[in-house]
Amino acid sequence: MTGDDGVAPALDGDDLVAAVPALADIGRMECRAVANVGSPSVSFDMLLEGLAWAHRMVDDGAAGVIVTHGTDTMEESAYLLDLLWDRPEPLVVTGAMRSPEEPGADGPANLLDAAIVAASWQACGAGVLVVMNGEVHRAVTVTKTHSFAMDAFASPWMGALGRVVEGAFEPVTRPDGPCPAALPIPERVVNVPIVYPGMGCDGTVLRALLATEDCPGLSLRAWGPGMCPSPILMR
Known part of the structure; x- marks a missing residue:
């Protein structure tokens, strides 16, 4: 994303790689633009297309x-x-908290760190990893904890898997045993609404969703250990 008055998708993979000459010291990079949208607009189909491309690249x-x-x-x-990732080779996800025009833009450093981890034998077998701000997290533990801070990503329960230090991936922990077997890639995508009830919610929206023919089911984001306003629990 780039721009002076707000940001919008503008750079492709070749642009990102060209901005980090040190990537050539790690290996040959091949880029593919699966989609170029803001992350709120990423769809399941885009992710599945990217996954299929990643499979082909590793197989090659x-x-x-x-x-x-x-x-x-x-x-x-x-x-x-x-x-869905069923290969031992690392699949690394990275991004940037600051756009290229901002002072201290972190995209190039994050991309270089991601390449270091993706090329490291020590990352093999760890599943999908998220590399941001010099830290390496497992996808199953990482969460975004801040909307703007540079250290926005953390693994609150388990801690980071490791760090990138002076051009090398240094693991701190290892997963207990092998990663779970990958799930089968779905043949079709079904959109399931996620409902966030607020204080005073009377269940009107919930019942309206359930009454539509296009709603195969829904996910209710409750409070605490699964508590909901009483009108939602009543038929």
Whole structure:
């Protein structure tokens, strides 16, 4: 994303690689633009297309694959990819908290770190990884904790898997045992609404969704250990 008055998708993979000459010291990079949209507009079909391309690249001999992604929905996309990634080679997701025009733009450093991790044998078998701000996180533990801070991504329960230090990936922890087996790639995508009830919610929206023919089901984001306003629980 780039721009002076707000930002919009403008740069492709070749642009990003050209801005980081040090990538040539790691290996040969091959780019593919699957989609160029803001991360709130990323769709399941886009992710599945990117996943298929990543599979082909690894099958053709790539040491690893990098997915550049906006940060707003990065943790969701990384988690989905992790459920479906069935190769030992690293699939690394990275992005930027600052646009290229801002002082201290972090995109080039994050991309270089992602390439270092993707090419590291120590990252093999760890599933999908998120590399941001010098830290390496597993997709199953990482979450975005801040809308603007440079250290916006963290793994609150488990801690980071490792860091990139002076051009090398240094693991701090390792997953307990092998990663779970990948799920089968879905033949079709079904959109399931996620409902966030607020204080005083009477369940009107919930019942309206359930009454439509296009709603195959829904996910209710409750409070605490699963608590909801009483009108939602009543038929």
